[in-house]
Amino acid sequence: MSLLQSVAAIHAKSAMEIAQIVQQVMGGVSIGAIYGLLALGFSLMFRASNIVHFAQGDFFMLGSYAAITFYLIIGLPFWLSVILSTACVSLVGIGFEKIAYKPLWKSHHSFILMSTAATSIVLQNSSSLIWGPDAWRFPQIFSDRILDVFGVLIPVEIIWVVIGAVIIMVVFNAFLQKTKLGKGFRAAAQDREMAQGMGVSLLLADSFVFGISAGLGAVGGVLVAPILFVTPYMGLIFTLKGFTAAVLGGLGSIRGAIVGGFLLGVMENLSTAFISSAYKDAIVFALLLLILLFKPSGLLAKPTAEKI
Amino acid sequence: MKGLRIILATCFFALSNYALKADQEPIKVGLIAPMTGPGAMMGRDMRDGALLAIDRFNAEGGLNGQKIKLIVMDDKAQPAIALNSAKKLIYQDTVFAVGTTYSPSSIAVIPLTKETETPQFIAGVAQKILEMDNPWIYRPTPSxxxxxxxxxxxxxxxxxxxxxxxxxxxxxxxxxxxxxxxxxxxxxxxxxxxxxxxxxxxxxxxxxxxxxxxxxxxxxxxxxxxxxxxxxxxxxxxxxxxxxxxxxxxxxxxxxxxxxxxxxxxxxxxxYFDAKNPAPHVQVFVKEYNEKFKYEPKPGAGISYDAMTMLIGALKKVGSADKAKVIKEIKSTKFNGVIGRQECDNVGQCGRGALILQVKNGVPTVVWSSD
CATH class of the missing domain: 3.40.50.2300 (Response regulator)
Structure with missing residues (x-):
């Protein structure tokens, strides 16, 4: 009897521990979906134009503010706000490509890199001027219910964010792989001259890359606006995390970006759970260094020959 | 004709007297606070709290006509920028005193105010600030x-x-x-x-x-x-x-x-500060602040208001802008500020009050007080 009881107790205890681990993994998956969206923008940009775009997180922030403007201030329906926000931020992205990057196209990479950092500063400070320095709270869009699945608590709004992010990733991937337009842009990313010879408009392809990567950031920003507080300077941390996720999965790899995002989120949460929250970022960035040293093409990407 | 001359002469004297007063160099006080970036709200509160005290002092005639001028520098909550701002304020603007907001920025500036013997008021509450052995600092914020x-x-x-x-x-x-x-x-x-x-x-x-x-x-x-x-x-x-x-x-x-x-x-x-604190002197402050800036004061506003009140009180008592005498006077005053009891010890800690609030029906309500 006592044996039975203790066996039951052990089972209950390990079940609880498993629930705790699952809870941490779920937390990682939800923030990882957001990292993945940002990583996607990074990877797309890097693959198409060899640029590490340091304003990626700021387009994300801009998306949140656009959503606030359309939904909260103007009062449009949420679905329309999502579309308009994404479209507007994409246009801003294209605008920056024409004004801030295109003139530098023929100069050294580092100039464009600096220009992206400048874009980030411009976006942060203009947002602070337009929407004020204080944080905004977006109204509740998704249900505030919390599901209890065998002791693992999952807020319903997080499920929506993850589903939204995954849908965007899948649609985007399908667009690049399956449609003629997508294939054309991939070709332009691989070999500009050859693609042009085959009838791909480079002007359009460049605009597409910048527009889409800004739009990807924006739609992520719109998605998370209801679950995070929106501040003009929130982009920085997402730039950092998105970039890390992209490198983790292999900078330039679309699938790698998605996997890298989820992996980063889960790793962060597990290192907090089992080691210490004080070392959370240290552990993740140490891992990033290791990957850069020993597998610079990322965990998922096939090793490729250096572009000449 | 004679009458006109007298009137003209009076006007001349009145104007020259006015011009003399206007020419008098103001007592400059620098405030280093985040005015942009994530801490911008705190910076705004610090600025407005100080301005309320300063504008009242100036409107009442200042120190024998000598007014206080507040110079605000944005440190973006970064210690390196704070230190550069402090150097500009002390060496270029020759300020009488500086204020710093967050602890890391305050810590960066403290050695400079010690070296240049400049009074410094501090909002940041890190313990380290008091261990830096600077007789020129005072901190109205409770530690x-x-x-x-x-x-x-x-x-x-x-x-x-x-x-x-x-x-x-x-x-x-x-x-x-x-x-x-x-x-x-x-x-x-x-x-x-x-x-x-x-x-x-x-x-x-x-x-x-x-x-x-x-x-x-x-x-x-x-x-x-x-x-x-x-x-x-x-x-x-x-x-x-x-x-x-x-x-x-x-x-x-x-x-x-x-x-x-x-x-x-x-x-x-x-x-240590609550806009709904029923104490009369707090309510006067809240009302004046609301009228002037059209929003409720936050703790940051209370800190800089008390800091400036202490500085102004000491200036009036000393009667001149003498840095050493003023800081000595500040440190020996005891008074009830809007953020609680102010009584400085020898390391510069002045704030002594503590309140504990609980959010009830969306409103923080005082449930415990140290006094």
């Missing part, structure tokens, strides 16, 4: 040990909590608060159950909160600022944390209550 000590006493004695977890920001402010909590807990023979941290700017705290939930803690101290604080409170509710949350004064800055909304219900917040 972390004053606040932390009062908070722990409240948690242990009033709420009867014994298994306490701490979640703090990984800055001087958060670490200072954490260390003070641990120290005071020790005096009650209590070890914190769990000590976790996060970075400023972090958006997701699920990992830390789940860990705290599973540890079986019966109370949680949160030591940080308002955007993160609001997100922590919100996620804690979502993840089913039911223990009392005791948040630091930094959490109540800015728009904490609007951000956290109904999730803030029931949490404790430590403070």
């Amino acid at each position: 972390d040990s004053v606040l932390g000590g009062a908070y722990v006493t409240f948690a242990v004695k009033n709420l009867r909590l014994t298994k306490l977890a701490i979640l703090s920001e990984s800055t001087d402010y958060g670490k200072g608060g954490r260390d003070d909590l641990i120290k005071t807990l020790k005096s009650y023979n209590i070890e914190p159950l769990l000590v976790e941290s996060y970075n400023i700017g972090d958006k997701d705290f699920a990992a830390q909160l789940n860990k705290i939930k599973n540890s079986g803690a019966d109370g949680l101290f949160v030591w940080g600022l308002y955007v993160e604080g609001a997100q922590i409170v919100r996620q804690a509710k979502q993840l089913g944390l039911t223990m009392p949350i005791l948040a630091s004064s930094g959490v109540l800055q800015g728009a904490f209550l609007e951000l956290a909304g109904k999730d803030a219900e029931g949490i404790y917040i430590q403070n």
Whole structure:
């Protein structure tokens, strides 16, 4: 009897521990979906134009503010706000490509890199001027219910964010792989001259890359606006995390970006759970260094020959 | 004709006298605060609180006609920028005194004010500030040990909590608060159950909160600022944390209550200033502030207001802008400021008050006071 009881107790205890681990993994998956969206923008940009775009997180922030403007201030329906926000931020992205990057196209990479950092500063400070320095709270869009699945608590709004992010990733991937337009842009990313010879408009392809990567950031920003507080300077941390996720999965790899995002989120949460929250970022960035040293093409990407 | 001459002469004298007064060099006071970036709200509060005291002093004629001019420098909450701003203020503008806002910026500026013998008022509450041996500083903000000590006493004695977890920001402010909590807990023979941290700017705290939930803690101290604080409170509710949350004064800055909304219900917040504090001198301040700036004063406004009130009081008493005499006078005054009792010790700690509020129906209500 006592044996039975203790066996039951052990089972209950390990079940609880498993629930705790699952809870941490779920937390990682939800923030990882957001990292993945940002990583996607990074990877797309890097693959198409060899640029590490340091304003990626700021387009994300801009998306949140656009959503606030359309939904909260103007009062449009949420679905329309999502579309308009994404479209507007994409246009801003294209605008920056024409004004801030295109003139530098023929100069050294580092100039464009600096220009992206400048874009980030411009976006942060203009947002602070337009929407004020204080944080905004977006109204509740998704249900505030919390599901209890065998002791693992999952807020319903997080499920929506993850589903939204995954849908965007899948649609985007399908667009690049399956449609003629997508294939054309991939070709332009691989070999500009050859693609042009085959009838791909480079002007359009460049605009597409910048527009889409800004739009990807924006739609992520719109998605998370209801679950995070929106501040003009929130982009920085997402730039950092998105970039890390992209490198983790292999900078330039679309699938790698998605996997890298989820992996980063889960790793962060597990290192907090089992080691210490004080070392959370240290552990993740140490891992990033290791990957850069020993597998610079990322965990998922096939090793490729250096572009000449 | 003669009459006209007399009138003209009078006018001339009146004007020249006026011009003389206008020419008189103002007493310049520098304020180094984040005016852009995540801390911009705090910077605005600090500026406006100081301006309220200064404008009243100037309107009342100043120090024999000599007025105070506030020069605000934006340090973006970065110590390096704060130090450069302080150098500009002291060497170029030759200010009479400087004020600094956050602890890291204050710590960066302290050696310079010591070297140049410039009075410095400080809002940041890190313990380290008092250990830097600078006789020219004064801090109207109640120190972390004053606040932390009062908070722990409240948690242990009033709420009867014994298994306490701490979640703090990984800055001087958060670490200072954490260390003070641990120290005071020790005096009650209590070890914190769990000590976790996060970075400023972090958006997701699920990992830390789940860990705290599973540890079986019966109370949680949160030591940080308002955007993160609001997100922590919100996620804690979502993840089913039911223990009392005791948040630091930094959490109540800015728009904490609007951000956290109904999730803030029931949490404790430590403070030293509350706009609804019924004390008459606080209500006068709140009313004047509201009329002038059209928004409610926050603790940051109270800090700089008290700091300037102390400076102005000392200037009036000394009768001239003599730095050494004024700082000596500030340190020997005792008065009841809008952020509580002010009584400086020899290391420059002046603020002595502590309030504990609980959010009830969305309104922080005083449930405990040190006085």
